[in-house]
Structures are given as structure tokens and as C-alpha cells.
Amino acid sequence: MNEIREYIRYDSLNLVxxxxxxEDGVSISQGIGRTLNMSQGGILLEIEGLLDEDIKNISMTIAIDENVINVxxxxxxxxxxxxxxxxxGIQFMETDIKTIEIIECFINSSLYETPKKPRLLRKKDSRxxxxxxxxxxxxxxxxxYIDSYRKLVENIDNSNLIMKIExxxxxxxxxxxxxxxFEENAVFKAALYGYHIDEATHDIINKFKNDHTILMTKLDEILSFLRIIKNEDKKEGEDSLIRKIFVFLGHTKKHCREESEILTSLINYDWEKMRYLNSLLE
Structure with missing residues (x-):
């Protein structure tokens, strides 16, 4: 589909x-989503599930860095x-000057950052x-996500907090x-590619795979508890769960840093491994 847009869209990951x-101004549903990209003229909004097919207009509160805009x-x-x-694809209707300034400030800062894909799915044409x-x-x-979670929990307006966290x-x-x-089907295979792969390298890759399983299991447990608290409107256990999520995110951060350091040392300057890695993405 060819689209002609008035504004360039920049990758973003902001909660909405x-x-x-x-049509007569009655609120009929609400929820939480995130932006995938943003321009002065609109956003690409991602949500879980579907909106009603007949819906045309939507009122949004978007967190952009330290600012919150309503549009x-x-x-x-x-x-x-x-x-x-x-x-x-959401096209903004009317925006005030302050809102436009916040969006433009975000976009201008994005011009000086390396663009990031908001989704991690690796496509066949990746290199x-x-x-x-x-x-x-x-x-x-x-x-x-760690920063987004911290801002969410520390926000003075914590209405529907459990729903937002979920x-x-x-x-x-x-x-x-x-x-x-992506890691298990490309990166780890590339790390183990070639001759003379020692036992320590196999052990570290197995550890990373095991970390993946543990992290996903913990995240599923967290999501289960969040849904129980939300559906049963329970307040008890809420503070404990919020702390548990901080611990989980801390473990995720530690895992990411270990992977970045060790996998880079195994792959980055080995052109045979790099060539093999790219062959797995073709």
C-alpha cells in the first residue's frame, strides 16, 4: 500500500x-497501548486485541519522556x-501549540539518535x-521497559495502575x-559455528538458553498474578507484586548486559561467524 504522508514518522515506544x-460523547471503552512511531500528524498505535470496527475517533493520553499530552x-x-x-494508524485531529511543541521536541531529539526498531522480530531480509x-x-x-515501569509506578496519577502494568x-x-x-535460532548458532569451540563456550550458550526459560516462566507468573489482582479487584498483594516485578526486571537487565558483553566477544570480529549469522537470516 502506497501512502502519502505530510510528516515523516520516527520510531518511538511510548505508553498510550x-x-x-x-458519537454522542459517551465513553464506551478504554485501554492501554503503545506507539510504534510518531510524527507531528499522528501515531502508529499498537494494542492487544481489537477495537470495535465502527470506531473512528479516539481520545489519547501519551507519555513522551517526562511529558504527558492529551490529543x-x-x-x-x-x-x-x-x-x-x-x-x-491514528491521525491527530486538533492539537494545541504546547502539544505540538512537545512532539516536535521529541522528534528533533530523535534526529540525533540511532534509529531503533520498536519490535525485535528479525525479518528474512535483515542483514x-x-x-x-x-x-x-x-x-x-x-x-x-525498566524505565517505563519505574515511571509508571512513580507516577502520581496511578489510576488503573495494575491494568497499565499488565x-x-x-x-x-x-x-x-x-x-x-532471534538469539536461539541465529545468534547462538553463530556463536557455536566453526572449529575448536571449547566446552566453556557451549556452557555459556546453554546458560543463556536456560536464562531465557527462567525469565519467560517468571514473566508468565507475573502476568497471571496481575490478571488475578485486576479481575478480582484485590489491593492486598499489589505492593508485593510491584516489588517482585522490579526484581524480575533487574534480572532481565543483568542477563542483557552479560549477553551483550560475551556474545560480542564471541562473534563481532569473527567474519566466518558473521557470514554464517547473516546466512541464517536470508
Missing amino acids: SYIIYS DGRVAFTLITTAGFTEY IDSFNLTIVKEHEIILE NLMTFLKKDLVSHFF
């Missing part, structure tokens, strides 16, 4: 609270993706020229599944 209103938009297009997620830059960028995307953890799971699949 949205409310759907009927109305209309649904321009819909794209159903994998694993029960849907992407919506890696610098393994170090690639693995660090992917881990940075995962680690952004949505954030659901998106984290989606990205971790893609990231771990």
Missing part, C-alpha cells in the same frame, strides 16, 4: 492510555498482526554488519519472545 467515545485522533487504517496484537551495534540496540529496547508486561513478553527466538 486511550478512551473510545460514541484526539481518528483511525486512518487498521493492521492485524501476530499473537493477537493490532496496529492502528547484520556490526554484531555489537545490533545486539546492544536490541537489548536497549528491552531495557526501555499491558506493559504483555508488550515486554511479545518483544522478549521475538528477541529470544
Whole structure:
């Protein structure tokens, strides 16, 4: 599909609270999503599930760095993706000067940053020229969730906090599944490619695979507890779960840093491994 846009869109990962209103102004549903990209004219919004087919207008609260903006938009297009997620192209309707300034400030700062893909799924046409830059960028995307979670918990307005945390953890799971699949089906195979691979290298790759299993199991447990607390509207156990998530994210951060350091040393300057890695992505 060819699209003509007035503005260039920049990759972004920002939480969005949205409310759907009927034509007569009655609130009929609400939820949490995230932006995949953003421009002065709109966003690409990703949510779990589907909005009602007849919905056209949407009211959104978007967290951009330390700022929060409120903006109305209309649904321009819909794209159903994998694993029960849907992407919506949202065109802003009317925006005030302050909102425009915040968005433009975010976009201007993005011009001086290395672009990051908001999703970690590696496509067949991917090619890696610098393994170090690639693995660090992917881990940075995962680690952004730690900062997003901290801001979410520390926010003075913590209405629907458990629902927001559940949505954030659901998106984290989606990205971790893609990231771990990429590592286990390409990166780890490349690390073990070639002659004279010692036992210590096999051990470290097995450790990383085991870490993946443990992290996914812990994340599934967290999501289960979040849904129980949300569905039963329980307050007891909420503080304990919030602390447990911080611990889980700390373990995830430690794992990412270990992988970045060790996998880079195994692959980055070995051109045979790099060639093999890229062959797995063709």
C-alpha cells in the first residue's frame, strides 16, 4: 500500500492510555497501548486485541519522556498482526501549540539518535554488519521497559495502575519472545559455528538458553498474578507484586548486559561467524 504522508514518522515506544467515545460523547471503552512511531500528524498505535470496527475517533493520553499530552485522533487504517496484537494508524485531529511543541521536541531529539526498531522480530531480509551495534540496540529496547515501569509506578496519577502494568508486561513478553527466538535460532548458532569451540563456550550458550526459560516462566507468573489482582479487584498483594516485578526486571537487565558483553566477544570480529549469522537470516 502506497501512502502519502505530510510528516515523516520516527520510531518511538511510548505508553498510550486511550478512551473510545460514541458519537454522542459517551465513553464506551478504554485501554492501554503503545506507539510504534510518531510524527507531528499522528501515531502508529499498537494494542492487544481489537477495537470495535465502527470506531473512528479516539481520545489519547501519551507519555513522551517526562511529558504527558492529551490529543484526539481518528483511525486512518487498521493492521492485524501476530499473537493477537493490532496496529492502528491514528491521525491527530486538533492539537494545541504546547502539544505540538512537545512532539516536535521529541522528534528533533530523535534526529540525533540511532534509529531503533520498536519490535525485535528479525525479518528474512535483515542483514547484520556490526554484531555489537545490533545486539546492544536490541537489548536497549528491552531495557526501555525498566524505565517505563519505574515511571509508571512513580507516577502520581496511578489510576488503573495494575491494568497499565499488565499491558506493559504483555508488550515486554511479545518483544522478549521475538528477541529470544532471534538469539536461539541465529545468534547462538553463530556463536557455536566453526572449529575448536571449547566446552566453556557451549556452557555459556546453554546458560543463556536456560536464562531465557527462567525469565519467560517468571514473566508468565507475573502476568497471571496481575490478571488475578485486576479481575478480582484485590489491593492486598499489589505492593508485593510491584516489588517482585522490579526484581524480575533487574534480572532481565543483568542477563542483557552479560549477553551483550560475551556474545560480542564471541562473534563481532569473527567474519566466518558473521557470514554464517547473516546466512541464517536470508
